[in-house]
Amino acid sequence: MLILECPCCGVMADETELSPGGEAHLKRFGPGSTDQEFEAYMFARKNPKGVHFERWRHAYGCGKWFLAARCTATLEVFGTYPAQVGAPPQDLQDKIKAKRPEWKGFQ
Amino acid sequence: MTAQPRPSKRYSVFALAKEALSWHMGWEKAWASPAPKKEYDVIIVGAGGHGLATAYYLGKNHGITNVAVIEKGWLGGGNTGRNTTIIRSNYLQDPSAAIYEKARSLYENLSQDLNYNVMFSPRGLLMLGQTHHEVRGYLRTVHANTLQGVETSWISPQKVKELVPIINIDGPRYPILGALYQKRGGTARHDAVAWGYARACSAMGMDIIQQCEVKGVTSAGGVVTGIETTKGYIGAKKVGFVVAGHSGQLAEMAGFRLPIEAVALQALVSEPIKPCMDVVVMANTVHGYMSQSDKGEMVIGGGTDGFNNYTQRGSFHHIEETLRALIETFPMISRLKMLRQWGGIVDMTGDRSPLISKTPLGNCFINCGWGTGGFKAIPGSGWAMADLMAKGEPGPLAAEFDMWRFKEGRFIDESVAAGVAH
Numbered sequence: 001m002l003i004l005e006c007p008c009c010g011v012m013a014d015e016t017e018l019s020p021g022g023e024a025h026l027k028r029f030g031p032g033s034t035d036q037e038f039e040a041y042m043f044a045r046k047n048p049k050g051v052h053f054e055r056w057r058h059a060y061g062c063g064k065w066f067l068a069a070r071c072t073a074t075l076e077v078f079g080t081y082p083a084q085v086g087a088p089p090q091d092l093q094d095k096i097k098a099k100r101p102e103w104k105g106f107q
Numbered sequence: 108m109t110a111q112p113r114p115s116k117r118y119s120v121f122a123l124a125k126e127a128l129s130w131h132m133g134w135e136k137a138w139a140s141p142a143p144k145k146e147y148d149v150i151i152v153g154a155g156g157h158g159l160a161t162a163y164y165l166g167k168n169h170g171i172t173n174v175a176v177i178e179k180g181w182l183g184g185g186n187t188g189r190n191t192t193i194i195r196s197n198y199l200q201d202p203s204a205a206i207y208e209k210a211r212s213l214y215e216n217l218s219q220d221l222n223y224n225v226m227f228s229p230r231g232l233l234m235l236g237q238t239h240h241e242v243r244g245y246l247r248t249v250h251a252n253t254l255q256g257v258e259t260s261w262i263s264p265q266k267v268k269e270l271v272p273i274i275n276i277d278g279p280r281y282p283i284l285g286a287l288y289q290k291r292g293g294t295a296r297h298d299a300v301a302w303g304y305a306r307a308c309s310a311m312g313m314d315i316i317q318q319c320e321v322k323g324v325t326s327a328g329g330v331v332t333g334i335e336t337t338k339g340y341i342g343a344k345k346v347g348f349v350v351a352g353h354s355g356q357l358a359e360m361a362g363f364r365l366p367i368e369a370v371a372l373q374a375l376v377s378e379p380i381k382p383c384m385d386v387v388v389m390a391n392t393v394h395g396y397m398s399q400s401d402k403g404e405m406v407i408g409g410g411t412d413g414f415n416n417y418t419q420r421g422s423f424h425h426i427e428e429t430l431r432a433l434i435e436t437f438p439m440i441s442r443l444k445m446l447r448q449w450g451g452i453v454d455m456t457g458d459r460s461p462l463i464s465k466t467p468l469g470n471c472f473i474n475c476g477w478g479t480g481g482f483k484a485i486p487g488s489g490w491a492m493a494d495l496m497a498k499g500e501p502g503p504l505a506a507e508f509d510m511w512r513f514k515e516g517r518f519i520d521e522s523v524a525a526g527v528a529h
């Protein structure tokens with residue numbers, strides 16, 4: 001079972017306590033944007049086989065949203081971090097790069 | 108290089124008798140395993156049901172046989188060999204009903220067409236209505252199906268009980284209010300579908316190349332020229348990606364993105380028991396579905412995980428949820444032991460409908476997004492994809508399933524019609 005540490009309340013939460021929320025760090029496009037931008041924001045996904053940054057909600061705990069870095073091919077969790085950031089923290093990126101030298105980095 | 112022997116003998120009762128007299132030593136390999144040629148007219152990536160069916164109808168309907176099907180593992184080893192084999196065509200939207208009904212009707216004669224027993228069993232399929240909301244939804248589907256020429260009906264709880272004596276129609280949480288019934292829905296043998304198409308493709312002179320992973324896609328001037336594989340470079344005039352859960356990876360190699368996410372879907376089977384249920388039952392509200400295989404195992408489909416996953420195994424708690432739902436629907440299965448559990452990587456689109464489409468790369472086509480429910484579609488999907496690849500433009504079956512529908516807001520919304528993974 002997937003276990004993630006909620007950075008908001010510090011609890012090690014089982015998957016059953018959490019709700020997955022899809023790809024993290026999507027840039028939101030709304031009125032005034034082009035069709036391409038809106039489509040990409042709504043539907044196009046990186047969907048990598050490997051390092052993935054994603055949103056989770058501690059639904060049956062503190063109720064807060066947070067972000068996680070996880071490998072979709074092995075289910076290894078690299079770390080979790082607060083949701084109020086535009087990109088994964090540098091130290092987490094460095095940690096992933098050390099473990100996965102072939103990783104192309106956060107784009 | 109010596110030419111590989113191709114399957115040439117017909118399977119029949121006479122062949123069986125003849126081989127019996129010679130100790131069954133004369134059977135040929137069902138398909139050849141040649142080394143790749145330098146170039147093909149068409150390369151299909153992915154030897155699942157959809158890829159093999161595409162190759163088959165390219166040959167059968169369009170006379171294109173200089174074709175290779177490239178598979179990284181073994182043929183049928185993806186979702187095609189991992190699914191619970193439900194076949195139905197009771198979808199809500201017209202484009203879906205058209206392609207799924209085309210597929211279902213091709214299944215009716217597929218064994219004869221391929222000269223390979225795919226064990227199509229149109230034993231009847233019930234989708235239970237367990238809330239008033241669901242009942243209204245299914246009544247709407249029955250009406251839509253009537254207009255689409257798909258034979259379905261709404262049946263009473265008593266009729267449900269008659270068809271499925273082991274069901275508990277009074278349900279502790281959700282009594283059964285009726286069911287959407289498709290009399291000619293059912294199941295088929297999944298491996299046999301892949302093997303039958305593979306054998307027929309090989310007999311037409313096509314090359315099925317297993318243990319060969321596609322690692323890159325080459326192009327010149329915006330048009331595809333070939334693929335890089337673990338067995339070297341292979342040139343191609345046209346390429347079709349038919350790789351289900353791995354579509355995002357192939358798209359990345361070709362330089363575009365897809366409205367697709369890969370998640371795990373799992374299934375399990377019980378120990379074999381005597382025949383007790385001769386229809387397929389889907390209970391979408393409580394979330395579970397079940398049929399009985401010819402071996403006697405109860406075949407059970409679970410739920411998808413909500414997060415991106417390529418591991419071909421699902422979360423354990425989904426098994427518990429599924430079994431809880433089925434035990435309240437079929438109390439007599441509560442003491443059955445479960446034998447095996449497995450997962451597959453399904454390719455989910457935003458509107459839960461597939462893509463059969465041209466791509467931003469010229470002469471490169473994609474067929475994917477069948478998600479949790481594409482086994483039933485294999486013959487129709489292969490038919491439509493072959494048409495698209497042969498002519499370069501989609502025919503009527505594929506036209507609505509292009510990848511640009513998301514930009515234009517032309518969704519083919521089946522997420523409501525199919526509340527359960529199947």
Ligand SMILES: Cc1cc2nc3c(=O)[nH]c(=O)nc-3n(C[C@H](O)[C@H](O)[C@H](O)COP(=O)(O)OP(=O)(O)OC[C@H]3O[C@@H](n4cnc5c(N)ncnc54)[C@H](O)[C@@H]3O)c2cc1C
Pocket residue numbers: 152153154155156157158177178179180181182183184185186187188189190191192193194319320321322349350351352353372373374408449450451452453475477478479480481482483484528529
């Ligand atoms: C548990 C489960 C239950 C299901 N139940 C049902 C059901 O009851 N009814 C129904 O209609 N559908 C069901 N489905 C869905 C159905 O199985 C799929 O939609 C269908 O089999 C997809 O077929 P395919 O040919 O597109 O993909 P696959 O059979 O997955 O074939 C794709 C092939 O591409 C190969 N490949 C991937 N990447 C590469 C590469 N780089 N190079 C070369 N080859 C590559 C893979 O190895 C694989 O063999 C279920 C799925 C699962 C997982």
Ligand SMILES: [Zn+2]
Pocket residue numbers: 006007008009010011058061062063064
């Ligand atoms: Zn928390």
